[in-house]
Structure formats: C-alpha cells, structure tokens
Amino acid sequence: MQYMAYKNSPSSPASPASPASLAALLARLRRERGISLRQLADEAGVNPSVASRAERGEDAKLSTWERLFDGLGYRLSWAADELAEEMQDLLGEEAERRKEKCRQGLCAGKRRFY
Numbered sequence: 001m002q003y004m005a006y007k008n009s010p011s012s013p014a015s016p017a018s019p020a021s022l023a024a025l026l027a028r029l030r031r032e033r034g035i036s037l038r039q040l041a042d043e044a045g046v047n048p049s050v051a052s053r054a055e056r057g058e059d060a061k062l063s064t065w066e067r068l069f070d071g072l073g074y075r076l077s078w079a080a081d082e083l084a085e086e087m088q089d090l091l092g093e094e095a096e097r098r099k100e101k102c103r104q105g106l107c108a109g110k111r112r113f114y
Contacts, residue, residue: 022065023057029072030055044071 030040041051044067054060054068062078069076 023055026065026068026072027055029069029074033072040068040071044068 030037035043037051037055038048041048044051046064046067050060050064051068054064066076
C-alpha cells in the first residue's frame with residue numbers, strides 16, 4: 001500500500017511513503033508550520049496523546065492519520081497496488097478449488113450426502 005500526502009490539491013503529490021516514514025513526514029510538516037503538537041491535535045480534533053503516538057510512529061488508525069494531515073492542510077490519499085499481475089487468475093483458481101471441495105462434501109461445517 002502506498003501513502004501520498006497532497007498539499008491542498010491532488011495535482012502536486014508527494015512521493016509515496018512507507019508507514020514508518022509517515023510519522024517522520026507528519027513531524028517534519030508540523031515543525032515547518034511552526035505549531036505545537038497540542039495545536040495540531042486541537043486542529044485535527046484528536047487527543048494530544050494520540051497525535052504524539054502517531055508522530056512517534058506508534059499505533060494509529062487510518063482515520064487518525066487522515067485527520068492529522070488534514071489539520072496541517074494536507075490530504076492523505078491511499079492507494080492499493082496489486083502485488084502480482086496474475087492475482088485475478090490466482091484468486092479465480094482458488095475459488096474453483098473451493099467450489100470443487102464443496103461439491104465433494106469437504107466444506108467446513110457442511111457435509112453433503114448424496
């Protein structure tokens with residue numbers, strides 16, 4: 001999954017960031033704005049301890065990240081990239097295997113006796 005932070009409009013995206021660098025980006029942008037962590041938390045509508053944990057790279061919900069970046073004037077955009085070109089084929093094959101097992105009566109919790 002890629003993370004993008006946009007300044008005001010999606011026409012000027014920042015480079016994709018890993019979850020680990022998202023916290024550093026948040027801290028850097030906050031410092032550039034010259035606001036305290038408490039001010040950011042107030043602007044974003046989150047508890048200051050939640051903002052502090054996010055900025056340290058600790059546990060934070062996606063909605064929290066979005067609110068924090070929004071509080072700085074950025075829109076956080078999420079993109080999921082397919083890992084394998086054949087992903088649809090692999091998923092289709094797995095679905096067919098499961099259907100065949102069900103036809104054979106091997107479905108979990110559902111035995112069929114013909």
